Amino acid sequence: DAKTTQPNSMESNEEEPVHLPCNHSTISGTDYIHWYRQLPSQGPEYVIHGLTSNVNNRMASLAIAEDRKSSTLILHRATLRDAAVYYCILRGDNYGQNFVFGPGTRLSVLP
Amino acid sequence: GAGVSQSPSNKVTEKGKDVELRCDPISGHTALYWYRQRLGQGLEFLIYFQGNSAPDKSGLPSDRFSAERTGESVSTLTIQRTQQEDSAVYLCASSSRGGYSYNEQFFGPGTRLTVL
Numbered sequence: 001d002a003k004t005t006q007p008n009s010m011e012s013n014e015e016e017p018v019h020l021p022c023n024h025s026t027i028s029g030t031d032y033i034h035w036y037r038q039l040p041s042q043g044p045e046y047v048i049h050g051l052t053s054n055v056n057n058r059m060a061s062l063a064i065a066e067d068r069k070s071s072t073l074i075l076h077r078a079t080l081r082d083a084a085v086y087y088c089i090l091r092g093d094n095y096g097q098n099f100v101f102g103p104g105t106r107l108s109v110l111p
Numbered sequence: 112g113a114g115v116s117q118s119p120s121n122k123v124t125e126k127g128k129d130v131e132l133r134c135d136p137i138s139g140h141t142a143l144y145w146y147r148q149r150l151g152q153g154l155e156f157l158i159y160f161q162g163n164s165a166p167d168k169s170g171l172p173s174d175r176f177s178a179e180r181t182g183e184s185v186s187t188l189t190i191q192r193t194q195q196e197d198s199a200v201y202l203c204a205s206s207s208r209g210g211y212s213y214n215e216q217f218f219g220p221g222t223r224l225t226v227l
Contacts, residue, residue: 036216043115043202043218044154087153091214099216101146101154 004088009106012078020073020105022088027068031092034099035062035073037084044087044101047073083109113137115219117203123225124193132188132222136205143186144204144216145178154202160186193226200224 005023012018024033035047048055048062050071055062061074075082087104116135124130136143141162146154156170160180171177175193180186190197200223204216 041220043204043221044216045218046215049215099144099154099156103153 004090004102006086006088006102006105008103009108011108011110012075013110014080015077018075018078018082018107018109020075020086020088020107021070022072023070024088024090025069027090028092031090033062033064033068033071034089034091035060036087036089036099036101037082038087038104039081039084047086049091078107078109080109080111083107115203115205115217117201117219117222119222120220121223121225123227125227126195127192129189129191130193130224132190132201132224134186134188134203134205134219136184136186136203137207137217139183140205140207140217141183142206142214143180144206145186145188146202146204147172148200148202148221150199157188157201190224193224195226198224198226 032049032051034049036044037047038044048057048060050062050064052064054064063072063074085104085106087101089099089101115137118133122130143160145157147157148154158171158178159167175191178186178188188201200221202218202221204218206214206216
C-alpha cells in the first residue's frame with residue numbers, strides 16, 4: 001500500500017488559517033489524494049480530493065506539490081468545530097476497493 | 112436526505128457470544144464497506160460489497176467474522192465467539208460508485224462494541 005506520512009498532532013488558534021501537511025513520496029501517476037476528517041465520536045467525513053491541480057471547495061483547499069510527493073490541506077479560518085483527526089489517503093487502481101487510513105493528524109483548535 | 116445509519120450504536124457482550132451489527136447505506140449506493148477502528152487508531156478495512164459482485168473479503172481478520180448484503184440494501188456484519196480484542200468501533204460506509212479512484216465514501220456513526 002502506498003503510505004502517507006502526517007504529523008501526529010497540530011494546534012491552531014480559532015479564526016486563523018491551518019496548514020495540514022501530508023507526505024506521499026511513493027505516489028504513482030494515477031493516485032488521487034483524498035482527505036477525510038473524523039470529529040469526536042463520529043464516522044469520518046469527506047473533505048476534499050485532487051489529482052494534480054489545486055482544489056477548492058466550501059470546506060477547504062488542497063494544495064498539491066508539483067511533483068505530487070506532498071500535499072497540504074488548508075483550512076482558511078479554523079473554528080472550534082474543525083477540531084478533529086484529519087486523514088490523508090491515497091486512492092488508486094492498485095489499492096483495491098478500500099481506503100487505507102493511517103493514524104492521521106489530530107488538530108486542536110484553541111479559542 | 113438520510114445518511115448511512117448503523118445499529119446498535121453501542122453493544123456490550125460477553126466473551127464467546129455472537130454479535131450482529133447492521134448497516135443501512137444511502138439509498139441507491141451500490142458500494143458498501145465495513146471498517147474497524149480500535150481506540151486511538153486509524154481505520155482497518157474489513158470487507159467491500161459492490162452490487163451483485165462477489166465481495167472483497169480480504170480484510171476480514173479471521174473466520175469468526177462474516178458479512179452479508181442483500182442486493183444493494185442492508186448489510187450485516189457478524190462476529191462469532193467474540194474475543195476481547197474484537198472491542199472496537201465498527202464503521203460502515205457507502206458510495207455511489209465503487210471501484211473508482213475518485214469516489215467519495217459516506218460513513219455511518221459506527222457501532223461501539225465492547226467485549227467483556
